[in-house]
Amino acid sequence: MAGTFRFSFGPWNISQGADPFGPTVRDSIAFPEKLAQYKALGFDAVQFHDDDAVPNLDSLSSDAVLKQAAALKTTLDDSGLTPEFVAPRLWEDPRTIDGGYTSNDASCRAYARDRSLQAVDIANALGTDLIVLWLAREGTYVREAKDSKRAVEQIVEAVDAMLAHDKNIRIAIEPKPNEPMDHTYIPTIGHAIGLGLLTSDPSRVGGLIESAHAILAGLDPSDEMGYALAHNKLWSVHLNDQNGLKFDQDKAFGSVDLRRAFNQVRILDKHDYGNDGAWVGLDVKAMRTQKAGVATKHLSNSREVFLALLDVSRSLDESKMDALITERDYEELDLLIMKALLGR
Numbered sequence: 461m462a463g464t465f466r467f468s469f470g471p472w473n474i475s476q477g478a479d480p481f482g483p484t485v486r487d488s489i490a491f492p493e494k495l496a497q498y499k500a501l502g503f504d505a506v507q508f509h510d511d512d513a514v515p516n517l518d519s520l521s522s523d524a525v526l527k528q529a530a531a532l533k534t535t536l537d538d539s540g541l542t543p544e545f546v547a548p549r550l551w552e553d554p555r556t557i558d559g560g561y562t563s564n565d566a567s568c569r570a571y572a573r574d575r576s577l578q579a580v581d582i583a584n585a586l587g588t589d590l591i592v593l594w595l596a597r598e599g600t601y602v603r604e605a606k607d608s609k610r611a612v613e614q615i616v617e618a619v620d621a622m623l624a625h626d627k628n629i630r631i632a633i634e635p636k637p638n639e640p641m642d643h644t645y646i647p648t649i650g651h652a653i654g655l656g657l658l659t660s661d662p663s664r665v666g667g668l669i670e671s672a673h674a675i676l677a678g679l680d681p682s683d684e685m686g687y688a689l690a691h692n693k694l695w696s697v698h699l700n701d702q703n704g705l706k707f708d709q710d711k712a713f714g715s716v717d718l719r720r721a722f723n724q725v726r727i728l729d730k731h732d733y734g735n736d737g738a739w740v741g742l743d744v745k746a747m748r749t750q751k752a753g754v755a756t757k758h759l760s761n762s763r764e765v766f767l768a769l770l771d772v773s774r775s776l777d778e779s780k781m782d783a784l785i786t787e788r789d790y791e792e793l794d795l796l797i798m799k800a801l802l803g804r
């Protein structure tokens with residue numbers, strides 16, 4: 461009854477602080493410079509979009525893409541870093557404006573499928589069997605513009621194509637209820653797991669839960685994690701925090717609601733998360749008002765908070781808690797947790 465926790469993040473988590481309402485606030489940092497910071501920040505694995513691994517891949521031949529991926533694998537090996545997953549970025553190209561797999565334009569759907577298959581090849585070249593699908597634009601602003609039943613079938617067809625393309629690849633769906641779309645078709649982990657059941661090999665389809673995405677769906681992230689754990693489908697996490705229902709903030713883990721963060725750490729630890737090699741991903745961004753130079757602290761701070769909350773959880777008097785639960789003295793249990801979080 462204890463997890464094993466090793467940490468990962470993606471290069472996008474060291475960011476320029478851009479938002480739609482102003483200039484970028486920090487200079488961009490080149491990829492090799494980012495890679496060089498992982499170990500010092502306490503991280504051992506890298507999460508990739510396909511074009512983080514191979515920039516401008518749409519303008520390269522498949523051979524050239526795989527060659528670059530192989531070179532990156534050597535760099536990772538030399539740096540002692542593990543590639544955790546590859547995620548096809550299906551939201552930046554003009555052909556993905558109306559969605560990737562659920563676009564109303566057949567040639568755009570073909571682009572999304574081909575790019576996803578290429579992401580599988582990149583994952584193989586890097587040496588990871590995990591693909592993450594954040595289904596960014598698979599949704600709509602106008603109900604009448606798409607058919608929600610057909611959309612689910614189209615996503616299943618795309619997942620099936622990836623599963624058929626490679627016999628070992630596993631696909632973790634990262635649900636999110638909104639942004640950039642008004643509503644998406646796979647908003648929660650229940651939807652993701654349900655979608656997996658419709659595919660040709662449900663055993664190779666699971667989920668990645670991001671704290672902020674669950675909060676945006678009006679749900680408690682630790683309960684979403686419990687749901688996935690009960691299905692053996694929690695294959696990665698994107699821990700962060702979120703201040704209410706607005707755009708996806710990717711705040712440092714625990715920075716808004718420490719108890720909500722505590723309960724995520726606790727459910728992961730109680731149910732042996734990580735013992736099978738799954739990573740703890742931190743999908744956090746530095747504050748927009750943060751000056752450059754210290755704009756990586758959100759990563760090491762989030763990890764530190766995770767480990768501190770793990771200490772809190774492991775030092776609780778479990779037999780006292782069990783007794784309070786048996787007595788149905790939930791007020792006392794509530795206070796016990798608050799005091800533990802207050803360090804009293």
Ligand code: 3MF
Pocket residue numbers: 472547592593594634636670698708743
């Ligand atoms: C979007 C996200 C993304 C995805 C990542 C992997 C920036 O809300 O959380 O992180 O996790 O792009 O596909």
Ligand code: MG
Pocket residue numbers: 634670698743
């Ligand atoms: Mg994420």
